[in-house]
Amino acid sequence: MLSKIIIFILIIAIIYFFIIPKFRGKKPRNDGDNFVECSKCDTFVELKDSVIKDGKYICKECLK
Incomplete structure (x- = not known):
């Protein structure tokens, strides 16, 4: 009886x-959570709102 329960x-x-996780969808990747520091004003901005200039990240506000 005990062996049947085990x-x-x-x-x-x-x-x-093993079986149930395959049917669950993978969580979508959220790239908006990646922050970088602006080399001019030292604020953290999202990666998508920054530009690489001379190998450093610069926010779009400092480019103006």
Whole structure:
């Protein structure tokens, strides 16, 4: 009786850890969370709102 319960728990664990995660979608990657420091004004801006000039990140406000 005890061995049947252990086998049942192992089967449920295998299904839970190996089969179910494959059906869940992967989380979309959020590139907006990447921040860099502006080399001129020392503020942190999103990577998409910055420009690389002379190998350093510069925010769009400092380019004006």
